[in-house]
Amino acid sequence: MQLENLQSRSLLVLSSDRERPEIREWLQAQCAAAGFVPKIAEEPATAREAFDLVQDGVGIAVMPGAMCVGMPPSLQCSPIVGIQELQLVLAYRHSSTARTQRIIMEIANSLRRASVRKAS
Numbered sequence: 001m002q003l004e005n006l007q008s009r010s011l012l013v014l015s016s017d018r019e020r021p022e023i024r025e026w027l028q029a030q031c032a033a034a035g036f037v038p039k040i041a042e043e044p045a046t047a048r049e050a051f052d053l054v055q056d057g058v059g060i061a062v063m064p065g066a067m068c069v070g071m072p073p074s075l076q077c078s079p080i081v082g083i084q085e086l087q088l089v090l091a092y093r094h095s096s097t098a099r100t101q102r103i104i105m106e107i108a109n110s111l112r113r114a115s116v117r118k119a120s
Helices: 022-033 047-055 098-119
Strands: 010-013 039-042 060-062
Touching: 010 022, 010 047, 047 060
Parallel strands: 010 039, 010 060
Antiparallel strands: none
């Protein structure tokens, strides 16, 4: 689905913690760059709640792809074409041990390799 196709749709933006609206803010920025304001109908707290709202016809859910695991068979997932991926960061204490820093680097390198394989 193209990002522009979402312009006229009611959207359900997964926000498991309404105190941290990163996904909603990211989506709003992406839509603004495309020249429109998204129509956010609901902010479900869980993927299950989002699936229920989609099945009830409330709108289209926007969520990280990994959240589609366990989706009811009556629904479909589709990536949004023309949208930048949500950035993932690893936060850790500056004074962490060498072992912790090594683990963090291993995770980061693994994510980079997975990203390159996905892009190919």
